[in-house]
Amino acid sequence: MPVRHLCLALLLALLPAAGAFAQHEQHSPQEPSHHGDTIAPAHGADTAAHADAAHADAHAPAAGAAHEAPKPADVIMHHVLDNHDWHITDYPAGKDASGHTVYKGLALHLPWILYSSRDGLVFSGDAHGLLERGYAVYHDHAYALKPGAEVAEHVDAHGTLHMDKEHWAHFQEEHIDKSVTLLDFSITKTSFQMLLVAVVMLIVFSAVARAYKRNPTGAPKGIQSMFEPFVVFIRDEIAKPYLRDRYAPFLPYLLTLFFFIWFSNLLGLMPFNSNIAGNISVTAALAVLSFLIINFNGSRDYWKHIFAPPGVPSALRFTLMPVVEVIGVFTKPFALMIRLFANITAGHFMVLSLVSLIFILGKNGESLGGALGALPLSLIFTFAIFFLEMIVALIQAYIFTLLTAVFLGMAMESHDHDHGHAHGQDAAHEHAHGGAAH
Amino acid sequence: METIGIMGAGIGAGLAAIGAGMGIGRLAASSVESMARQPEASGDIRGAMILTAAFIEGVALLGEVVCLLIVFLK
Secondary structure, three states: OHHHHHHHHHHHHHHHHHHOOOEEOOOOOOOOOOOOOOOOHHHHHHHHHHHHHHHHHOOOOOOHHHOOOOOHHHHHHHHHOOOOEEEEEEEEEEEOOOOOEEEEEEEEEOOEEEEEOOOEEEEEOOHHHHHHOOEEEEOOEEEEEOOOOOOHHHEOOOOOEOOOHHHHHHHHHHHEOOOOOEEEOOOOHHHHHHHHHHHHHHHHHHHHHHHHHHOOOOOOOOHHHHHHHHHHHHHHHHHHHHHHHHOHHHHHHHHHHHHHHHHHHHHHHOOOOOOOOOOHHHHHHHHHHHHHHHHHOOOHHHHHHHHOOOOOOHHHHOOHHHHHHHHHHHHHHHHHHHHHHHHHHHHHHHHHHHHHHHHHHOOOOOOHHHHHHHHHHHHHHHHHHHHHHHHHHHHHHHHHHHHHHHHHHHHHOOOOOOOOOOOOOOHHHHHHHHHHOO | OHHHHHHHHHHHHHHHHHHHHHHHHHHHHHHHHHHHHOHHHHHHHHHHHHHHHHHHHHHHHHHHHHHHHHHHOO
16 A cells, blocks of 8 residues: 555656646747846846847747748657657647737756756756756757857747757857766656656556455456466566576566566557657667676576687687677677667657648648548558557567567576587577577 | 768668568468468467567668668768
């Protein structure tokens, strides 16, 4: 019981903590001195300019949809890439003086946490706060400004720099302090959603574990009966065949891997959510974990097979083979990383491209016929791909777990060297070596 | 020049897909055949099939990612 309460409290504490940074994306012109009270007096001149910028931009960059058509590629990339805002949607919020619709963004501003070699830890709720501390945001990256840099004219309503690429090159020379090292530890959209997945998993699996504690011998019921088949499957079909009698200590890792990847893939398929495993940093972290576990549990024979493979002519044994095998040590986790990343990203690309068909053929609302013609096509294809992606979400979680177990099993294996050629013993061995060659 | 680069990326993505399709197609054909011959071994065959398909797919995806990088880093 207390565990469940703790989890719920955690979940509840997490949401408002992030929600505290939620603001309206756009500052309406009626409140131009939005942060006039927080800005330092020395920047008084900035404030006025800033307000002007906010006013001028009320229908320029964010509401660009009213004037210039958004490119599908940009929309798709914006969705697929990590971001410091959890942008949910834009909604029309009245018209400006010239009759153009002004759009407001519904977004959750996630906190910026930077480590700077100049100021130490820099913490800010949004890009405006960063500006006050001497850092500017351009295309979701933070840059340190030179002391006293006057940048207000380039700042849009979001507090980020807004200019095209040619200006940016010039701007960098003039205002960006390149001697400052910036490390970005921000809780971004992806990391925020990873925390969400962690909390969901904590709640679900502590409930399942409690059910087993309460009723260790009886038939599973409730949420327990949903997850038992998966846990048993991982144990009997993945852990036991490949790790043999040493599977027990690695089962928790394999289960965590499987359920984390599966849950985050499914969460990514839900509306408004980001693709967690479609971020290469996430899959890289998972692959590094697998890499460490595989290599720290490598048996003597594993290392012997790498640095002095038996059954190989001695001319190759200490020259070419160690090179190939050492590369193989790294390609295995590298392939894990790329496979998961590319599968999930490709799925999101496909779904979004098919949805974009409506906007491409409908010419962004100018051609109703085109949009209506593309609608059934797009709907059917999206529907099909979406269900495919739900299967892929499960299969990729399975494959990542399976391959980790296969590689781990290979590394832990001790050979009795009564056979001349140590390779090709079992299917797993064979395949994994095939994989290493890729 | 840039257009040719993007065209190359498109052709490369297509070739990677063809390679993966041929590979997984042959794999699936022979696995299904083996399963039909020996239905009692289907479980093992399916496991080996998925594992191998993952490796084939891994190479294809590597190709696709390279093509994507060509487009994005143009």
